[in-house]
Amino acid sequence: MFSNTFPDRAVISETVAKMLLEINAVHFRADQPYTFTSGLASPVYIDCRKLISYPRIRSAIMDFAASVIFRNVGFEQFDAVAGGETAGIPFAAWLSDRMGLPMQYVRKKPKGFGRDAQIEGTLEEGARVLLVEDLTTDGGSKIKFAEAISKTGARVTDTFAVFYYDIFPDTPQKLEAAGMRLHYLATWWDILSVCKEQKRFSAETIAEVESFLNAPVQWSANHGGISELPRS
């Protein structure tokens, strides 16, 4: 169960950024950029799935998660915790355990065979659900998962991700329009801040990353990616 401590929010963000850097989950590469699912070119990539292999770190992160959610939303505001396929599933399992709540997981699409299930586990009609994924970019996958959950009569009221890109200003509003409040522990800005403080990566790399974070679409257009975000 949850350890019932409520660290300062800034300390949580800084600590999580340090943890992600410590396990080499953060990749900066401006000369050979990555492509996001939207087609946006980016010098940054983060692999939060690595966290599952570090028990001390993942345990602290789940305590942080529970503290942020209980503090932001309340202690009795959820009936279930659902993980989004695939990376959200282990985090949902640990977080549901911390919060003392039932767990489900949601597939990206119905299985297509047999009972055609998209949601696994028991979910009561009217249940208030916390949707969990490892990260949030533009919120697109969360909206799809929440739609699938709503078909059961349950409702996603909040969504949690360990990491939030925080490069598209309208993401929280998009999620709110879909009925969800967004909660997270750290962003690229926290990573950047720790990188500067610890002098990780070269000054040129950091400058390139900062340039992307400040104007992602423009950076993308200049590096072989899309020059405007596709209409969702």
Add this chain to the structure above:
Amino acid sequence: MFDTLVTGLNEQGGGVRAYEACARAARARIADEPENAAALFLISFAAQRFVEAYDDQPLTVDAAGEELEQFTAFVSTLDAAWANGSAEAKLEALNTVATRINATARS
């Protein structure tokens, strides 16, 4: 004929979501175009293969470019055969594309 699917893919950014939409669009056409069903199914399969491969994996801009080039070639091969019109040409194109898709699959 099939090149509109590639146009749509480019217009939507050539990322995972664009391939997902392309696969969906190809599948949607099958019901209305039964005479093109095999070609559309192969295109849909190739687009979906990209989605499965890169949905939650890092993809570099260079690799995305190579994938798009390859996908465009699949569609062009099918388009050329369908423009020719002979049943033999179509069958040969289907087999060629299926063989190339299979060769790119990492099983």
